[in-house]
Amino acid sequence: xxxxxxxxxxxxxxxxxxxxxxxxxxxxxxxxxxxxxxxxxxxxxxxxxxxxxxxxxxxxxxxxxxxxxxxxxxxxxxxxxxxxxxxxxxxxxxxxxxxxxxxxxxxxxxxxxxxxxxxxxxxxxxxxxxxxxxxxxxxxxxxxxxxxxxxxxxxxxxxxxxxxxxxxxxxxxxxxxxxxxxxxxxxxx
Amino acid sequence: xxxxxxxxxxxxxxxxxxxxxxxxxxxxxxxxxxxxxxxxxxxxxxxxxxxxxxxxxxxxxxxxxxxxxxxxxxxxxxxxxxxxxxxxxxxxxxxxxxxxxxxxxxxxxxxxxxxxxxxxxxxxxxxxxxxxxxxxxxxxxxxxxxxxxxxxxxxxxxxxxxxxxxxxxxxxxxxxxxxxxxxxxxxxxxxxxxxxxxxxxxxxxxxxxxxxxxxxxxxxxxxxxxxxxxxxxxxxxxxxxxxxxxxxxxxxxxxxxxxxxxxxxxxxxxxxxxxxxxxxxxxxxxxxxxxxxxxxxxxxxxxxxxxxxxxxxxxxxxxxxxxxxxxxxxxxxxxxxxxxxxxxxxxxxxxxxxxxxxxxxxxxxxxxxxxxxxxxxxxxxxxxxxxxxxxxxxxxxxxxxxxxxxxxxxxxxxxxxxxxxxxxxxxxxxxxxxxxxxxxxxxxxxxxxxxxxxxxxxxxxxx
Numbered sequence: 001x002x003x004x005x006x007x008x009x010x011x012x013x014x015x016x017x018x019x020x021x022x023x024x025x026x027x028x029x030x031x032x033x034x035x036x037x038x039x040x041x042x043x044x045x046x047x048x049x050x051x052x053x054x055x056x057x058x059x060x061x062x063x064x065x066x067x068x069x070x071x072x073x074x075x076x077x078x079x080x081x082x083x084x085x086x087x088x089x090x091x092x093x094x095x096x097x098x099x100x101x102x103x104x105x106x107x108x109x110x111x112x113x114x115x116x117x118x119x120x121x122x123x124x125x126x127x128x129x130x131x132x133x134x135x136x137x138x139x140x141x142x143x144x145x146x147x148x149x150x151x152x153x154x155x156x157x158x159x160x161x162x163x164x165x166x167x168x169x170x171x172x173x174x175x176x177x178x179x180x181x182x183x184x185x186x187x188x189x
Numbered sequence: 190x191x192x193x194x195x196x197x198x199x200x201x202x203x204x205x206x207x208x209x210x211x212x213x214x215x216x217x218x219x220x221x222x223x224x225x226x227x228x229x230x231x232x233x234x235x236x237x238x239x240x241x242x243x244x245x246x247x248x249x250x251x252x253x254x255x256x257x258x259x260x261x262x263x264x265x266x267x268x269x270x271x272x273x274x275x276x277x278x279x280x281x282x283x284x285x286x287x288x289x290x291x292x293x294x295x296x297x298x299x300x301x302x303x304x305x306x307x308x309x310x311x312x313x314x315x316x317x318x319x320x321x322x323x324x325x326x327x328x329x330x331x332x333x334x335x336x337x338x339x340x341x342x343x344x345x346x347x348x349x350x351x352x353x354x355x356x357x358x359x360x361x362x363x364x365x366x367x368x369x370x371x372x373x374x375x376x377x378x379x380x381x382x383x384x385x386x387x388x389x390x391x392x393x394x395x396x397x398x399x400x401x402x403x404x405x406x407x408x409x410x411x412x413x414x415x416x417x418x419x420x421x422x423x424x425x426x427x428x429x430x431x432x433x434x435x436x437x438x439x440x441x442x443x444x445x446x447x448x449x450x451x452x453x454x455x456x457x458x459x460x461x462x463x464x465x466x467x468x469x470x471x472x473x474x475x476x477x478x479x480x481x482x483x484x485x486x487x488x489x490x491x492x493x494x495x496x497x498x499x500x501x502x503x504x505x506x507x508x509x510x511x512x513x514x515x516x517x518x519x520x521x522x523x524x525x526x527x528x529x530x531x532x533x534x535x536x537x538x539x540x541x542x543x544x545x546x547x548x549x550x551x552x553x554x555x556x557x558x559x560x561x562x563x564x565x566x567x568x569x570x571x572x573x574x575x576x577x578x579x580x581x582x583x584x585x586x587x588x589x590x591x592x593x594x595x596x597x598x599x600x601x602x603x604x605x606x607x608x609x610x611x612x613x614x615x616x617x618x619x620x621x622x623x624x625x626x627x628x629x630x631x632x633x634x635x636x637x638x639x640x641x642x643x644x645x646x647x648x649x650x651x652x
Contacts, residue, residue, distance in 0.1 A: 003483075004279035007435065010487035011260040016496050018257040022250040024443045026240050040460055088425055088472075089391055107238070107450075108460035121424040121472050125417045125464075143446040143461075150442070152407065154273045155470030157424075160449075162461050165417040169332035169348060171355045172223050173375035178331060179383060179390070180417025180464065 028141035033106040034188070037139050041109035044163030045176050046184040054078065057098070057131065057187045064096055073098035074117050075133050084119035091120060097127035097181075101161075103138040104186075105146045110162040111186065112150050121157050125165075130181035132161065136188050202543035202582060204627070207517035216354075221515040223351060228509045230458025231557065244451050249561035251444045252500035256490065262405040262438045263481065269408025270479060273470040278480045283313030286482045290315060290397070290430060291322055293478055297428055299324060299394040305412070305419035306330040307399025308346055308503060309432045309482060311525045327389045329418040331382050338365045344519030346526055347456050347505035352518055386418070396422030400433035401465075401502070402448060403479075406441045409469040410479060413452060413462040420466055427475040431468070435486050436499040448502055451559035456504040489534070494570045498533040500560040507554035507564055513547055522547060529554035529564040536571040542580040545571035606641060613637035 001009070029036065038048045049056065054077050061071050061078060071080035072091070075098050085091060099118060101111035111132050115121050124130055140146050152158045165180030176182060211217055235241045255262055267277045278293075280286035286309075294302065302324055304310065316326045316337075328337040332350040336343055339361055343349030350358070359373040368381045398419040402411040410431050412419045423429040439445055453459040471477035489495045508514045508528035519527035522544055524535035529548065536545050545568055554564040575581055581589065595601055612621060614637050622629045638645075 002279070003281040003285060006281055007279060007481075007483045007487060008260045008263065010483070011263075011435075011490065014257055014259065014490045014496065015493040016253065016257050016490070019250065019253040021254045021440065022247050024247055024251075024447060026243060026247075043460060044463065092387075092391060105461075110461050110465070122421070125420045125424065143450050144443065147442040147446045150467075152409065152467055152469050154408075157469065157472070158467045159420065160461065160465040162459075162463050162465075165415065165463055167331045167379060167416050168457070169330070169335065169350055170358050170375040170378055171353075172226060172348070172351075173355070175376050175379040177383065178379060178416035178418070179329065179386060179421045 024144065026142065026144050028145055029107070030141055033139050033141055034136060036106035036141075037104055037109060040107060041163070041186060044109045045166060046109060046163040046186055049185060049187045052187060053189050054133070054187070057133065060131075061096070061098065069095040071096040071098065072119070072123070072127070074119055074123070075100050078133075088120040088122045088126075091122060091126045094123075094127040096129045096131060097123050098131040098133065099124055101132045101134045101138075101186075102151065103140055103146060103149055104134045105141075105143060105160070106139055107142045108162055110143075110146075110160040112146060113159050113161055114151060115157040124159070124161060125180045127181055129183045130161075130164070130185070132184065132186045134186055134188055202541045203517070203521050203523065203547040204543070206521035206523070207547075210518035210521055211516070217516055217518075219354075220352060220518060224509045224515045227348075227457060228506075228557070231455050231506055231509065234454035234458040234460065238450075238454075241451075244447055245559055245561055247447045248451055248502070248559055249500060251439065251447060252502075252560050253497070255438055255440060255444075256436065256496060256499055259435060259438065259490070262440060263435060266403055266405040266408060266438055267481075269406065271408070273408045275408060275470060275477045275479055278478060280480055280482045280484070282484045283315075283482070286313045286432065286480055286484070287315050287318040289480050290432070291319060291324075293428075293430060294319070294324055294395055295322070297395065297476075299428065301325045301327070301389070301393045301395075303327050303329050303389055303393040303396050303422040303426075304333075305396075305398040305414060305422055306333050306349070307397070307432055308343075308526060309399055309434050309484075310397070311343065312484065313432075313482070315432075327386070327393070329386050329389070329422060330414070330416060331379060331418075334382060334386065335361065338362075342520075342525065344527065345505060345508055346503055346528075346530075347508075352520075387421075390421045390425055393422065393426050395426050395428035395430065397430040397432065398423060400431050400437050400479075401452070402439050402445050403433050403437045404440075404442060404445055404467075405438055407469060409467050411445055411449075412466045412468070413449075413464065415457075415459070415463045417464050420464055423466075423468065424472065427472065428478075429468070429471065429475065430478045430480065432480045432482060434482055434484070436501075448559075452502055452504050455506040455557065455559040485538070489537075494563075494567055495533070495537075497562055498530070498564075498567050500562050501530050501534070501558075502560055503530075504559055506557045506559065507562075510553045510557050511548075512551065512553070513549060517547065529568065530562070532571065533562070533564055533567040536568075537574070541582075542575050543582045545575060546582065546585075603641070603643070610637040610639070610641070614639075
């Protein structure tokens with residue numbers, strides 16, 4: 001018998017009575033979802049820019065490029081000084097990446113990013129700093145609502161990003177910037 | 190190389206190993222406080238959402254549902270993975286798991302593997318196996334990297350280097366990574382590890398991660414980290430591997446949402462982990478493999494009470510709240526997974542037959558568990574199983590039957606309690622202490638009341 005068959009065979013003898021799947025019906029908190037999102041994004045060490053819009057972001061990107069920073073953008077309307085390279089490893093010196101988010105979650109400050117908008121899957125992780133662009137009408141209340149909307153086709157990769165990368169593995173001291181991006185700024189449009 | 194702490198010192202009982210940890214009283218206090226801080230953060234995060242108890246109940250029910258339909262969900266998961274271009278392997282135990290992983294890596298001539306945290310690969314002792322076959326394995330979670338460099342096993346499932354002080358990490362990094370001597374600033378040390386590990390990510394031939402959830406109807410694995418190390422690994426080299434226990438399956442995205450809402454809140458008090466990544470296929474021109482592992486889980490499912498321990502989502506909340514874990518350290522448990530959940534899933538493999546007693550049955554672990562694993566009930570059940578198998582620890586085997594007879598006789602009990610009360614009042618403590626055994630080692634003897642509770646009750650409340 002193969003290992004697969006022996007595992008499936010053993011599973012015919014589970015001692016617990018079969019249980020029904022519960023209905024998942026959790027009431028969302030719909031008051032001021034953008035405000036909730038801003039608070040929770042702050043709690044996970046990200047920053048929300050509510051008023052600047054795309055023009056504000058482009059101004060910021062221009063300023064960074066003038067300082068000699070390497071910026072790559074996959075957001076329509078935002079121009080950086082780098083283009084998507086052939087191999088993922090060539091992104092190793094990117095200082096700033098500008099990426100569109102598909103939706104944002106108010107209860108925890110997370111933003112859903114899909115690989116269709118990344119060039120390479122590694123882009124939001126390998127950059128030193130990350131800018132995400134989110135449309136205000138895509139902010140949902142909680143994860144239950146979010147998973148109903150995330151597009152994740154066969155073969156794809158998607159990720160909820162809640163703030164810059166962080167760790168507290170050395171004596172529980174919070175350090176922002178572990179292996180992924182060291183800062184996260186979110187622009188609302 | 191990772192060491193396997195279950196071998197070698199295998200005959201030392203929990204109390205003996207705890208005694209080693211307890212020698213440094215200041216460190217015990219520091220350890221206990223660090224973990225209690227996590228418990229407090231967890232309480233704040235849990236009470237910040239009004240539906241917390243509803244989510245715990247949903248988590249418990251959906252995990253129980255999945256566990257009682259596991260054969261269907263595993264087959265559905267495999268079918269959908271294959272449709273997504275993911276290769277699926279099945280392993281009945283740790284040895285077979287390691288062989289499968291080695292074969293995949295050897296076929297691609299992999300020399301360097303970057304790994305993100307996975308308690309399952311610790312359970313299977315994968316690192317030493319691969320290293321013995323000439324493959325360099327680099328643990329990339331900061332805590333895991335620290336203990337890997339220190340050649341120690343993890344002492345906690347979420348914060349594996351919680352037992353180490355920053356000065357010790359500084360010394361270790363100075364030795365291994367060439368950081369400044371005497372440096373102990375966590376920011377400086379973390380940045381040094383970032384630079385060191387970035388080179389590893391960029392030069393690795395393959396990446397391996399654990400799995401937080403496997404979504405049956407999508408053929409997708411979910412991996413959660415705060416550091417982004419799993420993603421830095423899996424998205425650079427073209428070959429990615431994921432190891433999962435059969436208990437990691439959830440039916441659909443709705444179920445995953447419930448667990449994502451409780452996992453980080455209960456682990457560290459964060460609203461969600463920084464990265465919750467959903468892999469539904471390999472990258473362009475890449476390969477993705479999933480290894481589904483049993484390693485004793487189907488056996489546990491055949492015991493009604495033990496089965497519920499497989500509802501666990503490995504948040505570590507039970508460790509942080511456990512008064513015994515906090516004061517005895519992760520290395521006293523004789524198993525890869527310490528604390529209450531470690532006893533629940535590891536006691537049957539414990540050759541010392543002592544860890545089910547590393548618990549006061551206070552129930553705090555069950556109270557905080559996000560999927561309502563009845564940990565205290567399971568630990569109590571393990572004690573019964575050990576007794577039934579004739580494997581009670583040495584002391585308990587000899588004196589417990591006597592205690593049982595003694596307690597069952599009202600006359601004997603009343604008579605000796607009366608003698609004890611008098612002795613405690615009139616004899617010096619130094620003379621009585623030896624009779625209290627291990628109990629009195631770290632405690633003062635109690636002040637005895639003049640009469641028994643029974644006398645008091647009959648006088649004041651009796652008919």
